[in-house]
Amino acid sequence: MASKAAVLHLVGLGRSYQEIGAALGIPPGQAYLVGTGIPADGGGTVSRAQRTRPGMLPSRTQCLVNPREAPPPPAGPVHEWMRTRARRDQLTRPGR
Amino acid sequence: MxxxxxxxxxxxxxxxxxxxxxxxxxxxxxxxxxxxxxxxSADRVVKSICPYCAVGCAQNVYVRDERVVQIEGDPDSPISRGRLCPKGAASLQLTTDSGRLDKVRYRPPYGTQWQDLDLATAMEMIADRVIRTRRETWQWEEEDGGLLARTMGIASLGGATLDNEENYLIKKLFTALGVVQVENQARVCHSSTVIGLGTSFGRGGATTFMQDMQHADCIIIEGSNFAEAHPVGFQWVLAAKARGATVIHVDPRFTRTSALADLFVPIRAGTDVAFLGGIINHVLTEGKDFREYVLAYTNAATIIDERFQDTEDLDGLFSGFDPQSHQYAEETWQYEGVQLVSASGERDNQYMARQAAQIDRPGSPGRDAGEHGSGEGEKHGSGTAALDGQARRDPTLQDPRCVYQILRRHFSRYTPEMVERICGIPPEVFAEVCRHLVDNSGPERTSEFVYAVGWTQHTDGSQFIRSASILQLLLGNIGRPGGGIQALRGHASIQGSTDIPTLFNLLPGYIPMPHAHKAQTLDDFILADAARKGFWANMRAYLVSLLKAWWGPAARADNDFCFNYLPRITGSHSHYDTTLEQLGGTCKGYFLLGQNPAVGSANSRMQRFGMANLDWLVVRDLNMIESATWWKDGPEIESGELVTERIGTEVFVLPAAAHTEKAGSFTNTNRLLQWHHQAVEPTDDRRSDLWFMYHLGRIIRQKLAGSTDPMDRPILDLTWDYPTTGSIAEPVAEAVLAEINGWNSDGRPLSTYTELADDGSTVCGCWIYCGVYSDGVNQAARRKPAEEQSWVSPEWAWAWPANRRMLYNRASARPDGRPWSERKKFVWWDEEVGRWTGYDVPDFEPTKRPDYEPPDGARGVAALRGTDAFIMQADGLGWLYTPTGVADGPLPTHYEPQDSPMDNLLYRQQRNPARLLRPHEHNRYHPNGSQRGAQIFPYVVTTYRLTEHFTAGGMSRHTPYLAELQPEFFCEVSPELAAERGLVHADWATIVTARNAIEARVLVTERVAPLHVDGRIIHQIGLPFHWGPNGHSRGDAANELTSISLDPNSHIQESKALSADIRPGRRPRGPDRVALVRDYQRRAGITERTGTEA
Structure with a gap:
């Protein structure tokens, strides 16, 4: 079983939690929990003192446990539609 | 084993x-x-926002195999910090519950059963009915020739639970069709907030934001059960408490909010103005006001017209009251030497007088209001009054006609003893509240007020909020960290549905709907309505950009940009007036878009009678709500008052998409637009309201194509070409947001409303939202984690206006621009760089020096001084006294509720003299106080929300998780009341008013303690208002008891304080229920005139 010491040792070597998880055979979020005592999914309240624990990440720890985040739809078609509308709406330009 | x-x-x-x-x-x-x-095990996580209350908790929606499998709180949110309340946690079932509507249901006229109908056919049929009803009921002109260009035959209700983009299309399409009766839950919940805050400060939204509450030194929660109704937001109260703040809860009931407060103050429901007036009196008589703030930032020094008479002079009335019409004329309330016209929504109503009087000429006379009857009360003040002339001021505050002295005199009789006699609050408790509030206000300390519908839903609800506004201005608590007034809104986008209003009297951005006039031009409208000073002076640019957004190439300078395509209002067309129009046969078609008036609106029985008189009804909801089924199983069917086979209303029920099934933005309680992405496509016949409105408009336009009838030009010329996506042709919500934001002639998105032009060169669907799509980026979708930015979190979503999180924050600095104190530093003037700077976007022109004085004749923004912290106000000041814009008086005055067991101890005037009543055989009122018959209804009912349920129950009583948590309707009574009336815990009780009788399980609890009020014991009864006969959890609706009695400003109903009787046992069934109510009416001597006195 992965120990806190093992996790923090790898953290000290500059490894990411993805790498640590792979090395220890556990998910990266679990590696974070083992190393810091704080759930990576944001399910716990983190005190100011806890934020200074070794291995703590400043933010975005939920990325260690969540599946990929769905990307927003591309805005390009909206931009093109706006330009089309602007042409069609016959917006008068100042000075014309 | x-x-x-x-x-x-x-x-x-x-x-x-x-x-x-x-x-x-x-x-x-x-x-x-x-x-x-x-x-x-999910495939992906999609970022979303909770669809229940308006705290706006961020959600992670987990999707596997194109199905939503879990919803969790998003820890990145600076507001919710990963938390969800029971409703938010149960929001999974809004998507996954097997009981959700999935197919269109159809009830033909006089039918007894539902029928199947495919969605496409339903859409065609609905479009046909809209066209037919519109044709049959179209009005071009008033009798006197004023332009109407509208139909009163169609109405719409709903929008507060919908996205901004959906509200936008609802308002746009219906306005183009000439439908003016467009309303939503904002009318029912917080319309009085807009009046109270808007007239006081210049904008109708909460002045602050949730996270800032942690900086308060004292928090007074009144008219709200914050901990249970907005649980996740309440963490910021606890954060403040952890930092040493004093928390005070003032409420008729002891709740979980009270349990976590330092001081609980029980109060008789409906008497808050007396209580707050007492604190104002304390502050003024003890000289505890924040004098430097008051002098610099409020109208305390302004001199009022010598004709003004106060309630002290007229025993509860102000000057200008007409007992025949129950209305006030405002001329005598105004600033000396200044011509003021009311806040938005009213100004246009007076435009003819302004034109006739050539109001640009200082000192010209005003005009009596009144040509539009009930519409006089519509003064939704987010914006300001138009002001002409220079007010005289007395900085010594000694002039007897200055606002400060008028305030002192007005509130002088609100003594601690009077507070005790009216509210039931002992003087020592009252003194403690005063001490905490005063001690925690000033340069080094700030206090915050928090309220919800416990303040808004009264016949003088706007004045409840005005009272707190006066107090906070006197104490210097507006625009400062830890200060302000937090209006807790209860629906995900109820703020948004006010900003982009599905409300009859407003256009997007609080531009008023025009009233009917003869030959009114756009310039006439602007002249009558736009302010001369401040940012409202640019109203023409806001309106022209809106008209270009709606009518594109058809909107040209030579046709007033299609200004006459806008249908005209002629008075009140609010939700409750629509009910009467239905009963009268004028309104024939009704859209219910996520709203359930058969449970959620006052006098729900009357709502059903109204719907039974329609030709057609379209209900769009997640579940089979009571407003869809009343024709077959409503209480009036059981009583025999309605017979299914004789009801001609044709009913279409269309299943709605859940928040996970569509993209769009909600505007939370603090003006923050937050985007939720679509996680999955809706299945079966479920569709978003964006889809419904877009395709309804598309079909109607197809059917009308080629028409030469002038009434069809606005709908045919409408810009209605939104791109669609996916297998169901869902309109792209981001494109709608882009139109709301606006663009210039190159199609480049605008960055801020100061870029808007009045010459037709810019498009903008809602000027206050301009900037939400700046740089072509959906700013509402920003989700930079809280840990990566300051506590203000400016890169989390986007707030109107201009991404400011705290309004009026210029007042967080001294008049000279320095912070009031290091501890309360927020926005200040940086002399070196010549700019305002700080932790937030300054609510001020960024480079205007604090010592700037406008030159003579300056207008618009240039006329604002360097100390005018309230930039939307005509005089740049916070209004302690409202010379215009509040229909029932320039100062709050205590009146008893419409139905009250008490006499008004302060004045001979018993009730709000300007309140709006709608006497009807189904809407009878009670005798009051010492009037004969009042003793038949000796108790006070107050209604409230539960943590586990939501409004009229459509999103909670059908949800298994929530129905199990809170399974049955109940009433809370004290042990003393239980003993007095023989009520038994967990047994049944019947509660009766002149409107109806309901039954509820009895919950005997000390949480609603009897109050000693003027030598009497007053018992109060608490009723949650979520129940109705459908769903997993069923019960009678509390709104069967309430009446249509309205605040004259906002037309909000009084459902937070009313008299009633309670008796043990279940209510009678069938016709016997009606007979019981009739018997009560007879015993109380109730007639059509009871309670209608001025």
Whole structure:
């Protein structure tokens, strides 16, 4: 079983939690929990003192446990539609 | 019992294995070892926002195999910080519950059963009915020739639970069709907020934001059960408390909010103005006001017209009251030497007088209001009054006609003793509240007020909020960290549905709907309505950009940009007036878009009678709500008052998409637009309201194509070409947001409303939202984690206006621009760089020096001084006294509720003289106080929300998780009342008013303690208002008891304080229920005139 010491040792070597998880055979979020005592999914309240624990990440720890985040739809078609509308709406330009 | 080998015991594994502390492998069984979290096995996570209350908690929606499998709180949110309340946690079932509507249901006229109908046919049929009803009911002109260009035959209700983009299309399409009766839950919940805050400060939204509450030194929560109704937001109260703040809860009931407060103050429902007026009196008589702030930032020094008479002079009335019409004329309330016209929504109503009087000429006379009857009350003040002339001021505050002295005199009789006699609050408790509030206000300390519908839903609800506004201005608590007034709104986008209003009297951005006039031009409208000073002076640019957004190339300078395509209003067309129009046969078609008036609106019985008189009804909802089924199983069917086979209303029920099934933005309670992405496509016939409105408009336009009828030009010329996506042709919500934001002639998105032009060169669907799509980026979708930015979190979503989180924050600095104190530093003037700077976007022109004085004749923004912290106000000041814009008086005055067991102890005037009543055989009122018959209804009912339920129950009583948590309707009564009336805990009680009788389980509790009020014991009854006869959890609706009696400003109903009787046992069934109510009416001597006195 992965120990806190093992996790923090790898953290000290500059490894990411993805790498640590792979090395220890556990998910990266679990590696974070083992190393810091704080759930990576944001399910716990983190005190100011806890934020200074070794291995703590400043933010975005939920990325260690969540599946990929769905990307927003591309805005390009909206931009093109706006330009089309602007042409069609016959917006008068100042000075014309 | 099967013997398990000891080796399988968890404790054995723990003691013999490596996991001695039992924190990992040893606590797993074989089964649990094989389980994995739904979050872990999901394919993707989609960012969303909770669709319930308006705290706006961020959600992670987990999707596997194109199905939503779990919803969790998003820890990145600076507002919710990963938390969800029971409703938010149960929002999964809004998507996944098998009981959701999935197919269109159709009830033909006089039909007795639902029928199947395919969606496409339903859409065609609805479009046909809209066209037909519109044709049959079209009005071009008033009798006197004023332009109407509208139909009163169609109405719409709903929008507060919908996205901004959906509200936008609803308002746009219906306005183009000439439908003016467009309303939503904002009318029912917080319309009085807009009046109270808007007239006081210049904008109708909460002045602050949730996270800032942690900086308060004292928080007074009044008219709200914050901890239970907005649980996740309440964490910021606790954060303040952890930092040493004093928390005070003032409420008729002891709740979980009270349990976490330092001081609980029980109060008789409906008497808050007396209580707050008492505190104002304390502040003024003890000289505890924040004098430097008051002098610099409020109208305390302004001199009022010598004709003004106060309630002190007229025993509860102000000057200008007409007892025949129950209305006030405002001329005598105004600033000396200044011509003021009311806040938005009213100004246009007076435009003819302004034109006739050529109001640009200082000192010209005003005009009596009144040509539009009930519409006089519509003064939704987010914006300002138009002001002409220069007010005289007395900085010594000694002039007897200055606002400060008028305030002192007005509130002088609100003594602690009077507070006790009216509210039932002992003087020592009252003194403690005063002490905490005063001690925690000033340069070094700030206090915040928090309220919800406990303040808004009264016949003088706007004045409740005005009272707190006056107090906070006197104490210097507006625009400062830890200060302000927090309006807790209860629907995900009820703020948005006010900003982009599905409200009859407003256009987007609080531009008023025009009233009917003869030959009114755009310039006439602007002249009558736009302010001369401040940012409202640019109203023409806001309106022209809106008209270009709606009518594109058809909107040209030579046709007033299609200004006459806008249908005209002629008075009140609010939700409750629509009910009367239905009963009268004028309104024939009705859209219910996520709203359930058969449960959620006052006098729900009257709502059903109204719907029974329609030709057609379209209901769009997640579940089969009562407003869809009243024709077959409503209480009036049981009583025999309605007979299914004789009801001609044709009913279409269309299943709605859940928040996970569509993209769009909600505007939370603090003006923050937050985007939720679509996680999955809706299945079966479920569709978003964006889809419904877009395709309804498309079909109608197809059917009308080629028409030469002038009434069809606005709908045919409408810009209605939104791009669509997916298999169901869902309109792209981001494109709608882009139109709301606006663009210039190159199609480049605008960055801020100061870029808007009045010459037709810019498009903008809602000027206050301009900037939400700046740089072509959906700013509402920003989700930079809270940990990566300051506590203000400016890169989390986007707030109107201009991404400011705290309004009026210029007032967080001294008049000279320096912070009031290091501890309360927020926005200040940086002399070196010549700009305002700080933790937030300054609510001020960024480079205007604090010592700037406008030159003579300056207008618009240039006329604002360097100390005018309230930039939307005509005089740049916070209004302690409202010379215009509040229909029932320039100062709050205590009146008893419409139905009250008490006499008004302060004045001979019993009730708000300007309140709006709608006497009707189904809407009778009670005798009051010492009037004969009042003793028949001796108790006070107040209504409230539960943590586990939502409004009229459509999103909670059908949700298994929530219905199980809170399964039955109940009434809360004290042990003393239980003893007095023989009520037994967990047994049944019947509660009766002149409108109806309901039954509820009895909850005997000390939480609603009897109050000693003027030598009497007043018992109060608490009723949650969520129930109705449908869903998993069923019960009578509290709104069967309430009446249509309205605040004259906002047309909000009084559902937070009313008199009633309670008796043990279940209510009678069928016709006997009606007979019981009739018997009560007879015993109380109630007639059509009862309670209608001025």
């Amino acid at each position: 099967r013997q398990l080998p000891i080796g399988s015991w968890p404790v054995w594994r723990q003691l013999t294995g490596a996991d001695r502390t039992g924190r990992a492998a040893s606590v797993k069984s074989r089964r649990s070892d094989a389980l994995s979290a739904r979050t872990a």
